[in-house]
Amino acid sequence: xxxxxxxxxxxxxxxxxxxxxxxxxxxxxxxxxxxxxxxxxx
Amino acid sequence: xxxxxxxxxxxxxxxxxxxxxxxxxxxxxxxxxxxxxxxxxxxxxxxxxxxxxxxxxxxxxxxxxxxxxxxxxxxxxxxxxxxxxxxxxxxxxxxxxxxxxxxxxxxxxxxxxxxxxxxxxxxxxxxxxxxxxxxxxxxxxxxxxxxxxxxxxxxxxxxxxxxxxxxxxxxxxxxxxxxxxxxxxxxxxxxxxxxxxxxxxxxxxxxxxxxxxxxxxxxxxxxxxxxxxxxxxxxxxxxxxxxxxxxxxxxxxxxxxxxxxxxxxxxxxxxxxxxxxxxxxxxxxxxxxxxxxxxxxxxxxxx
Amino acid sequence: xxxxxxxxxxxxxxxxxxxxxxxxxxxxxxxxxxxxxxxxxxxxxxxxxxxxxxxxxxxxxxxxxxxxxxxxxxxxxxxxxxxxxxxxxxxxxxxxxxxxxxxxxxxxxxxxxxxxxxxxxxxxxxxxxxxxxxxxxxxxxxxxxxxxxxxxxxxxxxxxxxxxxxxxxxxxxxxxxxxxxxxxxxxxxxxxxxxxxxxxxxxxxxxxxxxxxxxxxxxxxxxxxxxxxxxxxxxxxxxxxxxxxxxxxxxxxxxxxxxxxxxxx
Numbered sequence: 001x002x003x004x005x006x007x008x009x010x011x012x013x014x015x016x017x018x019x020x021x022x023x024x025x026x027x028x029x030x031x032x033x034x035x036x037x038x039x040x041x042x
Numbered sequence: 043x044x045x046x047x048x049x050x051x052x053x054x055x056x057x058x059x060x061x062x063x064x065x066x067x068x069x070x071x072x073x074x075x076x077x078x079x080x081x082x083x084x085x086x087x088x089x090x091x092x093x094x095x096x097x098x099x100x101x102x103x104x105x106x107x108x109x110x111x112x113x114x115x116x117x118x119x120x121x122x123x124x125x126x127x128x129x130x131x132x133x134x135x136x137x138x139x140x141x142x143x144x145x146x147x148x149x150x151x152x153x154x155x156x157x158x159x160x161x162x163x164x165x166x167x168x169x170x171x172x173x174x175x176x177x178x179x180x181x182x183x184x185x186x187x188x189x190x191x192x193x194x195x196x197x198x199x200x201x202x203x204x205x206x207x208x209x210x211x212x213x214x215x216x217x218x219x220x221x222x223x224x225x226x227x228x229x230x231x232x233x234x235x236x237x238x239x240x241x242x243x244x245x246x247x248x249x250x251x252x253x254x255x256x257x258x259x260x261x262x263x264x265x266x267x268x269x270x271x272x273x274x275x276x277x278x279x280x281x282x283x284x285x286x287x288x289x290x291x292x293x294x295x296x297x298x299x300x301x302x303x304x305x306x307x308x309x310x311x312x313x314x315x316x317x318x319x320x321x322x323x324x325x326x327x328x329x330x331x332x333x334x335x336x337x338x339x340x341x342x343x344x345x
Numbered sequence: 346x347x348x349x350x351x352x353x354x355x356x357x358x359x360x361x362x363x364x365x366x367x368x369x370x371x372x373x374x375x376x377x378x379x380x381x382x383x384x385x386x387x388x389x390x391x392x393x394x395x396x397x398x399x400x401x402x403x404x405x406x407x408x409x410x411x412x413x414x415x416x417x418x419x420x421x422x423x424x425x426x427x428x429x430x431x432x433x434x435x436x437x438x439x440x441x442x443x444x445x446x447x448x449x450x451x452x453x454x455x456x457x458x459x460x461x462x463x464x465x466x467x468x469x470x471x472x473x474x475x476x477x478x479x480x481x482x483x484x485x486x487x488x489x490x491x492x493x494x495x496x497x498x499x500x501x502x503x504x505x506x507x508x509x510x511x512x513x514x515x516x517x518x519x520x521x522x523x524x525x526x527x528x529x530x531x532x533x534x535x536x537x538x539x540x541x542x543x544x545x546x547x548x549x550x551x552x553x554x555x556x557x558x559x560x561x562x563x564x565x566x567x568x569x570x571x572x573x574x575x576x577x578x579x580x581x582x583x584x585x586x587x588x589x590x591x592x593x594x595x596x597x598x599x600x601x602x603x604x605x606x607x608x609x610x
Contacts, residue, residue: 003310004282005056008275009113009268010133011187013120018185025175026134027306029168034302037160048469051462055387055549057453058378061371062399258409262364269367270446273453283550287472312550 052280067111072260091127095173098131106140131173138165363447368407370454375400467528467570470554495519513591538565
């Protein structure tokens, strides 16, 4: 959902700061969820 | 020379793949502008930001767009006055939480149906949380591009009214109608014409043929702008992909934690549409989100 | 009946011309890729119809806009229509963050029309890390495991089979006949080359190389990288770069022309 191509498109809506927040938050949460699943599910 | 050729091939590959999806997104966005009464839309949106983010995340089921197409639709939602939490929820969830992706993931992981539910479920969760976090920013306009911010209704006066009169929920529910119905009372800075267009939505009073014509115009307008940006984005993605060899990224992932990071990075660099990336993920399962989970054991067994 | 000032009518007309040109050029580009089969180098066959549909849609959109423009400039009686169109266009909220998008799109499309995509080379395969491990792919492993006799397996099928049951000794002495292009992997000895193919699942951006090492009788320098070969021989187990793996002991090597669809799916 968030990738290099997408960042350019997002830039048409948000300013850099917001994209940075969005990106970091999403990546962080994904990382956490992945870690949890990795530890407890598989 | 060879490298240049690779960059160009990748560039066109990304563009050719993304263009149909962008087109779809722009079509949805235009349809939203011209055939949906935003007053009804706003009235239907829950006031609670957490719930609004959740609802926004589910809109993907109605507008199946991938990440190239979600930007025009999310932008349209925002400009038409949907709460930020909802728009962000939609922006993040729509590429994964939609029927096409559901089907594609199902086909790709036929023997592991739990992946499908994990993918959709966790995407919903993450999108809702991010949308909720963003809703804590009361006035979102400083974070937006000026052109978009100008066409957004100002949220401040609503909260001021709320404090002053300590109005009940029912009155707040009406406030959406109030904003859109009486343009005189809404603070909108910027182009008055644009503002009027947004507030009263004169479009809906026009006959269908005129609206169709406007829809075509709007499609061209958004295609021009987002298409141009897509070209730049694809160019960057293609250059990064060629200049950073994939095995460099893969070699970053050595253990439990770093392999997840490597996957995230790779997903970001590869930049393929979510509608089709499930198939890709089975090879390595590079993609952001749940697909990671199956990928990681596979990935380990590689070395 | 206020006439529109010339300043404001020239620029939009120019923009519209650019829009039309960009739309038509893009539809031509997409349709050209489809017709010349070059799309096979860019996309998985399952998604070609998407590009085709987008091309046709853009063509329609471009033609519609041109008819509109022509009607506006030649047919004086349709002024009323034109004015309502102009009003309609003004009522739409614009975001002109990127007003020159059309010019950029047009430029890219024109460039694309003259550009022939090239399949990836052995260098790209090395950059992306050739392995003989391909985890489950779209085809269900069961479907080909029973069907194919060893000598009928393609390179991809061999790799998939290996993934299902990775013990190399299980395939010892089975016949092999595979096609692919040559890669010289640095840390392999001089009489071993890797026969490789790219697998794509969506578009060229995710093309992923797979390969099987081939043991030759002589030096690999007789076969240049990127050359396409058909290799026949028997499977054996060897230790290469510290890893015990399946190797084709080549009995015959034939040079073949590069296939039209060089990727596997």
